Amino acid sequence: MMGGDYAPLEAIKGVQSYLSGIAAPVQLLLIGDKELLEKLCIEHHVPAEQCSIVHSEQVIGMHEHPTKALKEKQKSSIAIGFQLLASGKIDAFISAGNTGAMLVGALFSIKALEGVIRPAISSIIPKTDGGSGLLLDVGLNSDCKPEQLNQFAIMGSVYANLVLGITNPKVGLINVGEEEGKGNLLAQSTYPLLKENKRINFIGNIEGRDVLLNKADVLICDGFTGNIILKLAESLYEISQEKKIENAYFERFNFENYGGTPVLGVAKPVIIGHGISGAKAFGNMIELARVMIEKDVMKKMKEVLS
């Protein structure tokens, strides 16, 4: 509850709005300053029977050094969240706090799925035809090996299938040309691995001009390229607002629609929100966590990976 630029107010509003709109029996543990949260829960009519508060006396600031902060602030809301997740007291952990600390926590507090070289983070890419694609990695691994990209393809396919509801998702490799053999050394070496991978539905290379079109459902790249694409795409929403372009498509680039990004390849759902998350984003993150638990996405991912 203490993470994000508008903490804890927007988080509380998100919890209230989510619980008032859903029939599913979710149980939320709100981690943060107990006194403050109790006061806000009453003020905002948060249903007490579905929420319990876990006190945390420290806060990791948005600009603190992730590893250092997480180590030194064991009583921060982020550290406590990972402790609860690791010990099985909660089934998923969500925060819009210090992104680095969330990543470090996900990598070191929670185990990676067996065989996973490195987890990845993904993002929804709105397609021009109304559908959604999944782009990964969007920043956890700036430099990648071909084997990692091959695993991202599997993890992304399972997620696209179970969470986005896409049957036999088409996997595309982000590249500079359509033909096999194109690209940098990484893309050149990754292509044959994806082509031979029977666990995915590989359709070939995807150029920059096809990223927003309905060519592939799962877009694979290293975290450097993915992060540039994601942030460029996100900027389209702000630009369309600034230019007063009212268009439903560009509206879909508003990250609040999606809430947060799940860390894929770890044993339990960890969802990382933008620092500027508002109530709507928090609500969407809770729903995403619920779906990931319900569909047992991590178990399925483990099965397909092994």
Add this chain to the structure above:
Amino acid sequence: MMGGDYAPLEAIKGVQSYLSGIAAPVQLLLIGDKELLEKLCIEHHVPAEQCSIVHSEQVIGMHEHPTKALKEKQKSSIAIGFQLLASGKIDAFISAGNTGAMLVGALFSIKALEGVIRPAISSIIPKTDGGSGLLLDVGLNSDCKPEQLNQFAIMGSVYANLVLGITNPKVGLINVGEEEGKGNLLAQSTYPLLKENKRINFIGNIEGRDVLLNKADVLICDGFTGNIILKLAESLYEISQEKKIENAYFERFNFENYGGTPVLGVAKPVIIGHGISGAKAFGNMIELARVMIEKDVMKKMKEVLS
């Protein structure tokens, strides 16, 4: 004249329209099927005193293998163009033909500027505030070394200054975060080189969300990343057309406004057009070549590089 999907008609129309609108004394050599071009020049009222036709009896197809085609088709319009350029009979060479053949020709028929590790190609990026940025490399070098990116920064700065008219252009490194130390191995190693480079005005890292904003004038990255950014940006024009968004900003992503991309780092101006170039693009490419000759961009680049 034989290059591009609508050759030679759109090229002829571009020449006519360009010559009818400009006072500058340019002299054009039109390379292609002489009989056909003579007929078209008369039909389209191309001023004969400013054009002479050089006959070429072969054409390199858009999908032919670049190196093989250029070697075997010595009488193609592209091969002849490079022969004329190398021998000093023309001062600049423009084509919308086989991109690979144009790149191979630029790399091997014309010398690289002294000290240049590898030439690069650049593209104009329309900024939201109405200005223009220069992005490079956009595809010639998929894998780069830090020293190459450092040279791109110099070449891009000279071009932005002389051709785009930007005084002391701000150079940014495309990266996944703002702070020094962020990024993949390439970006991490490039940052200190740019920082120490007294010949450029380095302002730091540029994230994906800032690519379209007025933060930097010259955006530096490897050709893989640059190509993805460029093609994604270009797709915004088509998407805005499809979604019937009439907005002057997205109109600027129409590549026809810019014509073609110059090869930077070679001794003479070579301008490569899109295969789908129309008359407007051809006209803009001729004007770009004229400006590059007038400002002696290559000479200045050589001076700053040495």
